[in-house]
Amino acid sequence: MKPFAYLRPGSVAEAVHASAERPGARFLGGGTNLVDLMKLGVETPGVLIDVSRLPLDRVTRTDDGGLRIGATVRNSDLAAHPDVRSDYPALSQALLAGASGQLRNTATTAGNLLQRTRCPYFQDISKPCNKRSPGSGCPAREGAHRDLAVLGHSPECVATNPSDMAVALAALDATVRLYGPEGERTVPVTGFHRLPGDNPDQDTVIRPGELITEVVLPPRPDGAASLYRKARDRASYAFALASVAVSLTVSEGRVAHVSLAFGGLAHRPWRARVAEDVLRGAPAGREAFARAVEAELEAARPLRDNGFKVGLARNLAVGALTELTSPATPAG
Template sequence: MRPFAYLRPGSVAEAVRVSAERPEARFLGGGTNLVDLMKLGVESPGLLIDVSRLPLDRVVPTDDGGLRIGATVRNSDLAAHPVVRERYPALSQALLAGASGQLRNTATTGGNLLQRTRCLYFQDTSKPCNKRQPGSGCPAREGVHRDLAVLGHSPDCVATNPSDMAVALAALDATVHLRGPEGERAVPATEFHRLPGDNPDQDTVLRPGEMVVDVVLPPAPEGAASLYRKARDRASYAFALASVAAVLTVRDGRVAHASLAFGGLAHRPWRARAAEDVLRGAPATEETFARAADAELAAAEPLRDNGFKVALARNLAVGVLAELTDRADRSR
């Protein structure tokens, strides 16, 4: 780890101002990923701006019945929040499916969104990686890539986004609120992370100096239930091979509302719009769910060793939608 300066700003405004002035700075939340990357030599910020004590640690209702989640709310606290558990269960489940208890106690909402891929080449400075060192190449395409992307990858990068939480946020139509030197803006969670294209070093649409200040959930759709399910190599503390977050409303046996997002398949949480188009208004049956999943996954371009993810994602989606439908039936 290289020596670095440390700043604990007194306000969001100060944090943003300093960050804009110092391109070598990084915001520090819980540090559960950034500090690891510093030890590995993947990140070597000249300045850490510790935002973890800024007054962004609250979860408050919004006027329209949604929820505003501060950027420094700890993952454990968010997962346990009664409103989250009751109205946005997929978010609570996604958080609890991630990392370990110790990490969740430390990791923040903003930091979770900004965590980097766990692609083994990205983390190994003795090997090329376009995300870490633009232009150096992507060995994952031919090398070890069982865990990597099947959707939306590019010749330059086949990394996946590792966050569980972000998948639930994508399905829940959350908005990420940013503060930068030019003021505030809001970005839909589905557009916060990018596809790699030819500049995979950029994970997100964040501009220089911008920081995540909070995440806003819209009101939960009337009668909607949500669910997150993740497949992984062991029962806990493993990244998703594939995951799915779904929000579903069924009326009179038909899908009234559905939103669906996949994790572990792409460089960003993969909002499944094509699947949703199939679902909307269609009979809430396994046949529909399978057709919807297939419509989305038709775009998949698996690599040599990760083709299983397509079937896995399909099964997860069908299973989750069927379970949500069952629950809706039972609760009637």
Template sequence: MKPFGYLRPDSVAEAVRAVAAHPGARFLGGGTNLVDLMKLGVETPGVLVDVTRLPLDRTEPTPDGGLRVGATVRNSDLAAHPLVRERYPVLSQALLAGASGQLRNIATTGGNLLQRTRCPYFQDVSKPCNKRAPGTGCPAREGAHRDLAVLGHSESCVATHPSDLSAALAALDATVVLHGPEGERTVPVTGFHRLPGENPDQDTVIRPGELITGVVLPAPPEGSAQLYRKVRDRASYAFALVSVAAVLTVRDGRVQHAALAFGGLAHRPWRATAAEAVLRGATATTETFARAASAELAAARPLRDNAFKVDLARRLTVAALTELTAPATA
């Protein structure tokens, strides 16, 4: 057992000051990822700053028809929220596809965004890992990489981001609200998580001392249909091999709006902009969906044991979009 300090601030500003005053401190939400990593020795914070009592636990409509979700809103509460179920079903579906009911009851919105990879080399401190110890190497490239990235990876890292919620938020064009020593700023979810490049230890663009205080969802596109589909090795309690979040508007048989994001394929939720470009203005048919998926996955660089993910992602995309547009294509 490695000792650590524990603080429970009364305000966001106090929480930010507490982390600034203790280098290496970590904010503590539900702890469903952080505490596990502390047990493994991957994370060794000297101080935990508990933010669960801060007034960040509300889900409220915004004046422009969107929704603001506080950082400490529990996953189970967010999935069940009437406005989420009615207007953002892809978000509710993604949350319910993740973890177990017990974990969803404690995990938070902000913590979900900050989940770290489940790459076995990252989680094993006896092994080298550029993400955990920069410069030590990436044994996953030649080792156990079946579950790892096929898009956007680098020589330094082939890890995948595990969050279901993040993929749905990326398809919904959500924005992350951050509060730090320099004040408040916002970052699009699509730009919040980083690709590994030469610095895979940096998961996000979050600055030292910044706290996620909320996520803002814009109003959903008028007439859109939404769907989240996830393929995993077992029916529940497993991370995605591939997942897809889709938001689509079809009028007179043609796609007017398309937003797609993949999970399980990259170091961050992968917004499928090439696929979206093929879809917009095209007829809503399985042939179009297959062309869109192929356009996106042309950039894939599978490793020895995970090439199956490319075909799986293609098939899942076509199946999800066909299901989503069934009334329009019937």
């Protein structure tokens, strides 16, 4: 690991100012991803700005009944929070599906959103990688890509976003609040992560010096139930081959509200807008669910070894939607 400086600012404004003065600085929360990447030589910041002790560790209700989640709230605390478990169970389930208990006790909300791909070529500095070294190439396209993208990839990059939490937040229409040198702004979670295009080194739309301060969830739609389901190679401590988060309301046998997002399939959580459009007003049954998900996954462009992900994602989504229409499934 290369030498680096360490700062512990006393306020959000001080942290942002310190970052603006030091190009290449990185904010440090739990460090569960950043420190690993520093050990691998993938990240080499000259300065770490420790924001873990800033007053950003609260979960509170908004005036309209939504939820405000501070950037440094630990994943384990958020998963166990009674308001999350009652109103946004998909978020609690997604958090508990990720990492290990020890990591969840350390990892933060903002850090989870900012974690980088687990593509083996990105993590190995002896290999070319457009995400790590723009213009060097993407050997994953012809190499080891079983776990990588089938949606939204480009000739430059086929990496996937590893976050479980972000998939649930995308389905729940969360927004990310940022504070930077130009002041505050809000970005929908669905627009926070980028598709790779020609610039796969840019994971998100964060501007230089900006700090995530909180994530805001809107009020749960009346009568909506939600859940998160994940398929992986082993039962625990593994990243998603495919995952799905769903929020659904059924009225008089028809879909009144639906939001659906996939994980493990693309460079960002994939909000399934096509499927949602097909489902609104449709009969709430397996046939309609299958038709809608098929329409969404027509955009898939699997590579040589990962075509199985399309069928896996289809089965997860249809199963999740069907489960939410079961009489035994409570609202939440």
